[in-house]
Amino acid sequence: MPPRANRRAPMWTxxxxxxxxxxxGVAVPVLGATGCSTRTPAGSGSxxxxxxxxxxxxxxxxxxxxxxxxxxxxxxPERNTTLRLYNYADYLAPAVIKAFEEKYxxxxxxxTFNNADEALAKVRSGAVPFDAYFPSYDQIGKLVSAGLIQPxxxxxxxxxxxxxxVFTDPWYDGEWRYTVPxxxxxxxxxxxxxxxxxxxxxxxxxxxVFWDTKYAGDLAxxxxxxxxMGMALLRNGITDLNTADADQLEVVRTDLLDLTEQTKPKxxxxxxxxxxxxxxxxxxxxxxxxxxxxxxxxxxxxxxxLRFWFPDSGKGMVDNDLMVILSTAKSPVxxxxxxxxxxxxKNSIANFAWTGYQPPQRSIxxxxxxxxxxxxxxxxxxxVREEYFGSGYRLLELPPEVDAAWHQIWQEFKxxx
Amino acid sequence: xxETRPGQPVRLLWPLLALPGMVWMALLFVxxxxxxxxxxxxxxxxxxRSPLPAWLPWEWDFTQxxxxxxxxxxxxxxxxxxxxxxxxxxxxxxxxxxxxxxxVAYYTARYAGRYKGLLLTLLIAPFWISYMMRMLAxxxxxxxxxLVNQALSIGGLFPGDIDWLNGRASTVVLGLxxxxxxxxxxxxxxxxxxxxxxxxxxxxxxxASRLEAFRRVTxxxxxxxxxxxxxxxxLPMLGDYFTNDLLSGSPGTSTAGxxxxxxxxxxGQTGQAGAFVLLVLLVALxxxxxxxxxxRDSSGVxx
Numbered sequence: 001m002p003p004r005a006n007r008r009a010p011m012w013t014x015x016x017x018x019x020x021x022x023x024x025g026v027a028v029p030v031l032g033a034t035g036c037s038t039r040t041p042a043g044s045g046s047x048x049x050x051x052x053x054x055x056x057x058x059x060x061x062x063x064x065x066x067x068x069x070x071x072x073x074x075x076x077p078e079r080n081t082t083l084r085l086y087n088y089a090d091y092l093a094p095a096v097i098k099a100f101e102e103k104y105x106x107x108x109x110x111x112t113f114n115n116a117d118e119a120l121a122k123v124r125s126g127a128v129p130f131d132a133y134f135p136s137y138d139q140i141g142k143l144v145s146a147g148l149i150q151p152x153x154x155x156x157x158x159x160x161x162x163x164x165x166v167f168t169d170p171w172y173d174g175e176w177r178y179t180v181p182x183x184x185x186x187x188x189x190x191x192x193x194x195x196x197x198x199x200x201x202x203x204x205x206x207x208x209v210f211w212d213t214k215y216a217g218d219l220a221x222x223x224x225x226x227x228x229m230g231m232a233l234l235r236n237g238i239t240d241l242n243t244a245d246a247d248q249l250e251v252v253r254t255d256l257l258d259l260t261e262q263t264k265p266k267x268x269x270x271x272x273x274x275x276x277x278x279x280x281x282x283x284x285x286x287x288x289x290x291x292x293x294x295x296x297x298x299x300x301x302x303x304x305x306l307r308f309w310f311p312d313s314g315k316g317m318v319d320n321d322l323m324v325i326l327s328t329a330k331s332p333v334x335x336x337x338x339x340x341x342x343x344x345x346k347n348s349i350a351n352f353a354w355t356g357y358q359p360p361q362r363s364i365x366x367x368x369x370x371x372x373x374x375x376x377x378x379x380x381x382x383x384v385r386e387e388y389f390g391s392g393y394r395l396l397e398l399p400p401e402v403d404a405a406w407h408q409i410w411q412e413f414k415x416x417x
Numbered sequence: 418x419x420e421t422r423p424g425q426p427v428r429l430l431w432p433l434l435a436l437p438g439m440v441w442m443a444l445l446f447v448x449x450x451x452x453x454x455x456x457x458x459x460x461x462x463x464x465x466r467s468p469l470p471a472w473l474p475w476e477w478d479f480t481q482x483x484x485x486x487x488x489x490x491x492x493x494x495x496x497x498x499x500x501x502x503x504x505x506x507x508x509x510x511x512x513x514x515x516x517x518x519x520x521v522a523y524y525t526a527r528y529a530g531r532y533k534g535l536l537l538t539l540l541i542a543p544f545w546i547s548y549m550m551r552m553l554a555x556x557x558x559x560x561x562x563x564l565v566n567q568a569l570s571i572g573g574l575f576p577g578d579i580d581w582l583n584g585r586a587s588t589v590v591l592g593l594x595x596x597x598x599x600x601x602x603x604x605x606x607x608x609x610x611x612x613x614x615x616x617x618x619x620x621x622x623x624x625a626s627r628l629e630a631f632r633r634v635t636x637x638x639x640x641x642x643x644x645x646x647x648x649x650x651x652l653p654m655l656g657d658y659f660t661n662d663l664l665s666g667s668p669g670t671s672t673a674g675x676x677x678x679x680x681x682x683x684x685g686q687t688g689q690a691g692a693f694v695l696l697v698l699l700v701a702l703x704x705x706x707x708x709x710x711x712x713r714d715s716s717g718v719x720x
Contacts, residue, residue, distance in 0.1 A: 051464055118682040124465060142465060195561075217583035220666075264584045266666040278561045279582055300562065400466055404685050411686060412495045414679050416502070416668035 051141050054172040055242075055396050061174025062144040070153040071332050078331040082107040083338060086119065086130040090272070090292070091183075093354030100341050106334060114269060115224055123148055123326065131329040132338055134182055136321050137172035138226065138397045144178055149324040151177050156336035159343040164360040164386060179322040180339050183288060183357035184384045186392065187227055187317035188310035190275055190285035190293070192301065193378075198282060200309055207235035209282065211255075213262050220266040220274065220283040221259070225410035226395045228267070230317055231284055232256060234393070241317065241393045244402040249409060256413040267414065272356065276301050287382040291375055292356025308382040318384070318392025320360065358384050457482055457691035466685035481688035485696070496676060503655065503672040506586070510593035511651045514601040515643060517594070522605035523635075537606065543599045552592060552663045559588065559664070584667025592660040597653065601646040608642020609635070644711045648704055655697050673697055 054060035064070070083100075085092070089112040097108045111128065113119035120139055123130065124146065135143065143149045154160070160168060160180060167181040189206065191198045196215060200206040210219060210231070221228045230241040232255040238248050259265060266280060272289035274280060276296040290308035297303060310316050323342065325335045341347055348359040353374060358364065366385045369375045375383055398406060455470035458477035462469055471477050488494040525536045543551065558564050559581035566579060581588050612635060620630040658674030671679075673693060681690035 115682070117684055120465075121467065121682065121684065124467065146465070217580050260668050264667050264669045266583065267668060268666050279556075400464055400685075404466060407683050407685060411680060411683065414668045414671060415495050415499045415676055416671035417495055417498055 051145065051397070051399055053141060053397050053399060054137065056171045056394065059171035059174055060141075062140075062177055064151045064177060065147070068147050068150055068327060070151040071156075071336065073153065073155050075333045077104055077106075077334040077337050079105065081331050081334065082109050083132070083331055083334050084128065084130045085110045085132050085134075085338075086123065086128075087112060087134040088114075088269075091134065091355055091357065093351045095354065096342070096347050096351045099347065099350075100338060103341070104334060104337060106331075108338075117225075126328055129328045129330050130326050131331050131335040133324050133326055134321055135324060136319060136395070137170075137179075138395055140172050140179065140322075141397050143324065147327055149178050150327045150329065150332065152180070152325065152339070153336060156333070157340040157343065159340045159345075162343050162345045162348065162361060162363065164362060166386075166389070167360060173322075179324050180343060181360050182321040182323050182342070183352075183355070184318075184320040184360050184389075185357060186287040186310045186382070186384055186388060187222070187231070187319075188285060188287060188290070188308055188381065189282070190271065190290045190306065190308045191282040192275060192278070192305050193307050194301065194305040195278065195281035198307070205235050205237070206309060206311075207231055210265065210284065211235075211259060211262055215282050216263045218281045219263055220268055220271060220280050222271070222284045222286070223267045223269045225406055226398075227317065228284065228413075229256070229406060229410065230393070230395055232259075234316070239315070239393055242396045242398060242402075244399070244405070246405075249405055253409045253412065256409065257417055260413065260417055272296055276306065286357075287384055288355060288357030290356070290379050290382040291358075294376060294379070295354075295356070303376050304378055306376070306379055308379045310381045312381075314385065314388040314391035316388075316392055317395060318388045319395055320389075321357075360386075453691045453694055457688050457695060459688060461685050461688065468687040468691075482692045482695075485689050485692035489696075499671045499676055500673060502586070502670065503674070506590055506593060506672060507651050507654045510590050510597070510654055511601075511647050513590070513594045514598050514650050515647065517598055518601035518605050518646065519643075522602050522609055525602075526606050526609035540599060540602050540606070548596055549659065549663075551596060552660055555592060555595070556582065556663055582664060582666075584665050584669040586670055588664050589661050589670050589672075592664045593654050593657065596657075596660060597650040600649045600653075604645040604649060605639070605642050608639045608645070612638045641708075641711050644704075644708050648708055651704070652701055655701060 052060055083106055085108060087110055092110060097110070100106075101108050111130065113122065116136060116139060119133070119135065120142065122128065123133055123143075133149070154176075157180060160176065163181055168176050170176065170179070170181070173179045189198075189200065189209065196218065198209060200209060203209055203212075209215070210221065221231070226241070229252050232252040233239070233241055233243065233248065235255065236248075236251050238251070240248075243249065266274075268274065271283045271285050272292040273296045275283055275285070275289075276293045277298050278301060285308065287308065287310060290306065293306055294303045323339050325332055325339070329335050342351065343359075345361055345363045348361050349364065351357075352359055352361075352364075358366075358369075366383045369383050370377050370380055452470065454477075455472050456468045458474075458479060458481070459471035460469040460478060461467070485496065489496045489500055521540070525533060525540070529536045559566075561578070561580065561582075563581075565581065569575060569579065616634055616638070617630055620634045621627075625633060656674045656677065658672065658678040661670055661672055661675055662678075673696075677690045677693045677697075680686035680693070
C-alpha cells in the first residue's frame with residue numbers, strides 16, 4: 001500500500017475533482033490537450049471541443065499524461081481485496097473467474113450493464129470503483145481524454161503474445177498503451193430452422209428479412225443504437241456505418257419506423273437466451289451469441305436447429321471488445337494480473353467455451369473450431385476469421401453532434417411511433 | 418387535542434415530532450426534485466453529452482423541456498403515441514384491478530368470518546415474492562411452448578400458438594393487472610372493513626334492497642378506499658417500464674416509463690428524461706388532489 005499511495009498522491013486531487021464534478025454534474029475540462037468543455041446551452045454543444053476519433057484510416061496513439069501514469073514495475077498484487085469487474089452479463093466464464101480467485105486468493109465481483117451508453121455514464125460517475133471494464137473501442141477517445149482509464153504497464157501482461165499480433169498496435173490504441181483485446185465478433189442474422197423458414201438468398205439484400213411481414217412479431221433486433229442502425233444502413237447498401245450524412249440517416253430513420261410498423265421486432269440483447277428458448281424465431285445476432293445459444297437450449301429445441309448468417313466475403317459488421325483498467329481502480333496491480341490471466345491461452349479458451357465469444361488467440365485456428373467441437377457445423381458462419389478485420393465494417397466512436405443525431409433517431413424508434 | 422391542555426411543552430412537541438418527517442421530505446423529495454428541475458432546464462456537456470444542471474432559476478434554459486413537449490403534442494410528435502398508450506394501459510389495468518379486487522375485498526371484509534385473517538394473509542402473500550420474479554414467471558408461462566399455450570391447445574385440439582410475448586398490448590396490461598392487484602385489494606379491504614355494519618342494517622330497515630343498500634351506502638362509503646387503491650396502483654403503473662420490457666420488449670408497446678428509462682441512460686437525453694418525469698408528476702398531481710378532497714369529504718360524513 002505505501003508505495004502505491006505515494007505514487008497516486010499527485011493525481012488524486014484531479015481524480016477527486018473529476019469524480020466529484022461528475023457526481024455534481026459540474027462541467028470540468030475533460031480534454032486537457034484540445035480545449036475545455038465549457039457550459040453551453042443544450043443543443044449548441046459543438047464547436048468548443050473536439051474529440052479525437054480513431055479509425056482504421058486514422059490510427060491514434062493516445063498520449064500518456066503526467067497525472068495519469070502506469071503503475072510501477074515489480075509491485076505485488078493486492079491481497080485481501082475484491083477485484084471489481086464491469087461487464088455485460090454472461091460475458092465471462094464463472095470457472096475462469098474462480099480459477100483467478102484461487103490463484104491470487106482474492107474475491108472477484110462482476111457488475112453488469114445492458115448497453116455501452118449506460119456503462120460509460122456509470123464509469124464516469126465514479127460511483128462504484130470498478131477495477132477493470134470491458135468496453136468496445138467506440139468509447140476509447142472519451143475514456144482516455146477524460147482520464148477514466150489508466151495506461152497499462154506491459155511488464156505485468158506477458159501473455160499479450162498469446163493474442164493476435166495486430167492487437168499490440170491496434171489502430172484505436174497505438175502501442176496498446178491503454179487496452180488489451182477481449183473478444184472478437186461479427187454481427188449477422190440468427191434463426192431457428194425448426195421455427196421459421198428462412199431463405200436469405202431470396203432477398204435482394206439479406207437484411208431485408210427483418211422487414212418481411214412473414215416474420216412479424218417473431219423477430220428481434222439488437223438493443224444497441226449503432227448495431228441496429230448500422231444494419232439498416234447495410235440494407236441500403238451504405239457501408240459507412242459511422243455516417244454523418246443527414247440524408248443517409250433519414251433513410252435509416254424511415255427504415256426503422258417501417259420496421260416497427262411492419263414486423264414489430266423485440267429490441268433486446270438477450271438473443272443467446274431468447275432464441276434457443278423459443279421467444280422468437282429470427283434475430284439480428286452477434287456471432288458469439290449464436291455460438292453461446294447452444295448452451296441455452298430449452299424445450300424441444302436442438303443444437304442443429306440453430307442457424308447463423310454472416311457474409312462469406314466478410315463484408316459485414318466486425319468488431320472487438322477490450323479490457324481496460326480504470327483510473328479509480330482500487331487494485332490496479334491485481335487488475336493487470338487479471339488482464340494477463342484472461343489473455344493466457346488456456347484461460348482464454350476456457351472462457352470462449354463458456355461465453356461463445358471467440359478471443360483473438362494465436363492458438364485458435366478458426367478453420368478448426370468446427371472440427372474441434374467448439375462451434376457446431378450449422379453455425380460455421382459464426383466463426384470469426386482474421387481476414388474479416390480487413391474486409392469488415394467497424395462501429396466507431398461518433399463525434400458528439402453525430403452521436404446526438406443517431407441517438408435521436410434511435411429514441412424515436414424506441415418510442416414506438 | 419392540544420387546545421385542551423395549553424402550555425409551552427405541548428406546543429413544541431408536535432412540531433418536534435413532525436421534524437424528522439419534514440427533514441425526510443426535504444432531503445429525499447424536495448431536493449431531488451430540484452435536481453431534476455436543474456437538469457431539465459440545464460445544458461449538455463459537449464463531449465460526453467452528460468447533463469450540466471443549471472442550479473439558478475434565472476439561468477434556466479427551456480430547450481430540452483420544449484423539445485419533449487413539442488414531440489408529445491406537436492406536429493409529427495413521436496412521443497405522443499407512447500403517452501397515449503400509457504394512459505390507455507393505466508386506465509384499463511386500473512379498472513381491471515378494481516373489478517377484480519372489489520369482490521375479493523368485499524368478501525374478505527364481510528363474509529370471510531373467522532377465515533378473515535387467513536384470507537388476508539394469503540392476499541398479502543404475493544408481496545413476499547419480488548415483482549421481478551413474478552414477471553419472469555409469466556415469461557415462462559407465456560412463451561411459445563409455455564404452459565398457457567399448452568393449456569389453450571387442450572392436448573393439441575386447438576392451435577395454441579399465440580405469440581404472447583411478441584409486443585402485445587394485452588400481455589402488458591395483463592402483467593400490470595397481475596402485478597398491482599394486491600395493492601388494490603388491501604386498501605379496499607381496509608376501507609370496506611371499516612364501514613359499520615349498523616349503517617347497512619339501517620339501510621335495510623328503512624326498506625332498501627340489498628342492491629340499493631350497496632349502491633347508496635357501501636359504495637359511497639368505500640369511495641375513498643377505491644380512490645386510494647386506484648392511486649396506489651396507477652401511479653406506479655405510470656412509471657413502470659420493466660413489466661413492459663420483460664413481457665413485450667417491443668417499441669410497439671413503449672410507455673412513459675420506457676421513454677424515461679431509455680432517455681435517462683442515453684447520453685444527451687437525461688434532461689429529456691427529467692422532462693418526462695415532470696410531466697408524469699403533473700399528470701399524477703390531479704388524482705392526488707382528488708384523493709385529498711375525497712378523504713376530507715368522507716371524514717365529514719363519518720364523524
